[in-house]
Amino acid sequence: MENIIATLGRLGQTSGFYGLFADWRQIVMIVIACVLLYLGLVKKFEPLLLVGIAFGMLLTNLPFGNMYNPELWDLYIANGQQVASLSPELQAFIAEHGLIFADGIVQMSFTELIHAGGLLDIMYIGVKIGLYPSLIFMGVGTMTDFGPLLANPKSLLLGAAAQLGIFVAFLLAIVIGFPANVAASIGIIGGADGPTAIWLTSKLAPDYLAPIAIAAYSYMALIPMIQPPVMKALTTKEMRETKMEQLRPVSKTQKILFPIIVTIFTCLLLPSVAPLLGCLMLGNLFKESGVTDRLSDTAQNAMMNIVTIFLATSVGATARYDRFLNWKTLAIIVLGLLAFEFATCGGLLLGRLMYRITKGKINPLIGSAGVSAVPMAARVSQKVGQEANPSNFLLMHAMGPNVAGVIGSAVAAGFLLAVFGG
Amino acid sequence: MEVTSTAANLAISKLTFGEGVLYAVLGMLVVFFALVLIMLIIKILIKATDKKKAEPAPAAAAPAPAEVPAEPVKRDDPAPGTSGDIKLYTTDPKEAAMIMAIVADALGKPLNELRFKSIREIKE
Numbered sequence: 001m002e003n004i005i006a007t008l009g010r011l012g013q014t015s016g017f018y019g020l021f022a023d024w025r026q027i028v029m030i031v032i033a034c035v036l037l038y039l040g041l042v043k044k045f046e047p048l049l050l051v052g053i054a055f056g057m058l059l060t061n062l063p064f065g066n067m068y069n070p071e072l073w074d075l076y077i078a079n080g081q082q083v084a085s086l087s088p089e090l091q092a093f094i095a096e097h098g099l100i101f102a103d104g105i106v107q108m109s110f111t112e113l114i115h116a117g118g119l120l121d122i123m124y125i126g127v128k129i130g131l132y133p134s135l136i137f138m139g140v141g142t143m144t145d146f147g148p149l150l151a152n153p154k155s156l157l158l159g160a161a162a163q164l165g166i167f168v169a170f171l172l173a174i175v176i177g178f179p180a181n182v183a184a185s186i187g188i189i190g191g192a193d194g195p196t197a198i199w200l201t202s203k204l205a206p207d208y209l210a211p212i213a214i215a216a217y218s219y220m221a222l223i224p225m226i227q228p229p230v231m232k233a234l235t236t237k238e239m240r241e242t243k244m245e246q247l248r249p250v251s252k253t254q255k256i257l258f259p260i261i262v263t264i265f266t267c268l269l270l271p272s273v274a275p276l277l278g279c280l281m282l283g284n285l286f287k288e289s290g291v292t293d294r295l296s297d298t299a300q301n302a303m304m305n306i307v308t309i310f311l312a313t314s315v316g317a318t319a320r321y322d323r324f325l326n327w328k329t330l331a332i333i334v335l336g337l338l339a340f341e342f343a344t345c346g347g348l349l350l351g352r353l354m355y356r357i358t359k360g361k362i363n364p365l366i367g368s369a370g371v372s373a374v375p376m377a378a379r380v381s382q383k384v385g386q387e388a389n390p391s392n393f394l395l396m397h398a399m400g401p402n403v404a405g406v407i408g409s410a411v412a413a414g415f416l417l418a419v420f421g422g
Numbered sequence: 423m424e425v426t427s428t429a430a431n432l433a434i435s436k437l438t439f440g441e442g443v444l445y446a447v448l449g450m451l452v453v454f455f456a457l458v459l460i461m462l463i464i465k466i467l468i469k470a471t472d473k474k475k476a477e478p479a480p481a482a483a484a485p486a487p488a489e490v491p492a493e494p495v496k497r498d499d500p501a502p503g504t505s506g507d508i509k510l511y512t513t514d515p516k517e518a519a520m521i522m523a524i525v526a527d528a529l530g531k532p533l534n535e536l537r538f539k540s541i542r543e544i545k546e
Contacts, residue, residue: 411456
């Protein structure tokens with residue numbers, strides 16, 4: 001009888017329910033994951049990503065599942081160091097998991113990580129090496145029409161101005177006291193581009209991946225609410241009513257040459273941007289060439305969907321209670337919002353300047369679309385423009401700055417990686 | 423620059439506000455420089471390709487043999503310019519857009535080669 005009671009006791013102690021009450025923060029994280037699932041499933045906030053992120057968050061916070069182990073990734077970073085020089089928490093993890101390192105020197109390659117890690121650790125390798133964001137960019141490239149940008153190259157200036165949010169948020173993060181690499185990762189939220197934010201953060205500040213990715217995708221979903229008040233505050237009704245001339249036609253040759261030439265020049269200028277921009281332009285070339293329809297179809301459908309599942313789930317998994325629930329997460333959420341607002345301001349202010357210079361030929365509202373978030377930001381420009389003048393059709397004009405913003409945020413990420421990437 | 427360390431002993435730096443401003447300004451300059459460069463490339467690309475398109479066929483070229491069929495007109499060459507504003511009577515813009523798309527499809531012509539003067543619902 002005693003044996004049975006002891007066995008039941010041991011069984012109880014290995015149950016997740018027992019582990020759940022060991023730390024209240026796990027319960028909080030499960031509640032947060034369920035709230036995010038609600039926002040994705042019911043409110044349709046970027047559901048393709050948010051559902052995966054929220055479920056990854058749920059899985060990683062269920063005790064004893066060991067699906068994702070951030071300590072293994074700390075050991076991966078600490079490769080080659082003496083075990084004795086590691087933090088007590090990491091040393092305890094090594095002892096608890098029976099990891100043996102020859103000569104007391106940490107040796108944690110991807111092979112060891114696959115053996116010691118959980119399912120989500122294995123999926124996370126694609127984030128760590130920057131594979132998923134780059135493949136997502138390839139898919140985005142196959143779905144992007146650079147025609148409006150080619151028809152009005154001045155749109156690129158608006159796309160550049162809207163990167164102001166990145167650098168203002170970076171500066172604010174420095175003021176708050178974040179180290180430079182984390183500040184750069186927080187700043188990139190202002191690029192309003194999820195894959196770019198994940199790509200940069202996984203390289204500069206992997207511990208902050210979850211809050212930054214969640215902030216980036218949440219604010220992208222909230223753009224129709226975030227941008228209009230700033231757009232109305234920074235423009236007059238007369239400006240918003242401005243009707244723009246029809247865009248010039250763009251030939252097929254121009255559309256095919258564009259991705260090739262831009263890749264050559266931009267990657268020569270800033271080589272660190274090559275993985276993102278190269279994949280974006282390769283995807284676009286698949287689309288425009290007309291001879292690789294099958295590849296274009298695969299990149300924008302099957303591949304994109306598969307990578308989205310891996311990316312979202314593994315990013316969500318990084319939100320483990322002991323690393324997510326702290327004042328820094330709250331600060332990142334607030335700074336992310338400011339980054340979006342300043343990005344909108346940057347595009348609008350240059351839009352206003354262009355409105356003055358062209359004597360009212362450019363509607364400043366298209367400047368706010370420079371924040372990337374394709375095509376949501378362009379749709380918001382269209383909506384606010386049409387509210388002021390029902391016969392106003394700004395959508396195609398706003399698509400120019402919108403796709404320019406994608407290039408601009410990739411360039412900004414490349415710059416930040418080159419400077420703070422070590 | 424003050425140097426701190428993470429649990430994994432990664433060397434990372436904390437910047438002063440002044441250094442932060444410098445990096446932020448430099449970053450914006452790099453972004454503007456890259457995008458202005460792309461803008462110039464696009465302008466050159468447009469000039470080069472449009473010029474090639476506008477060049478007339480050489481006058482001294484020999485006449486094409488009669489049995490060679492004429493090259494079909496490229497359907498994706500758009501007509502230049504706009505046809506101005508359309509007047510809508512008791513028709514909302516979404517319906518008007520659908521009607522114009524259907525007419526263009528039925529006629530087999532691109533929308534910008536057609537001119538719609540007005541759309542009015544006829545009630546009998």
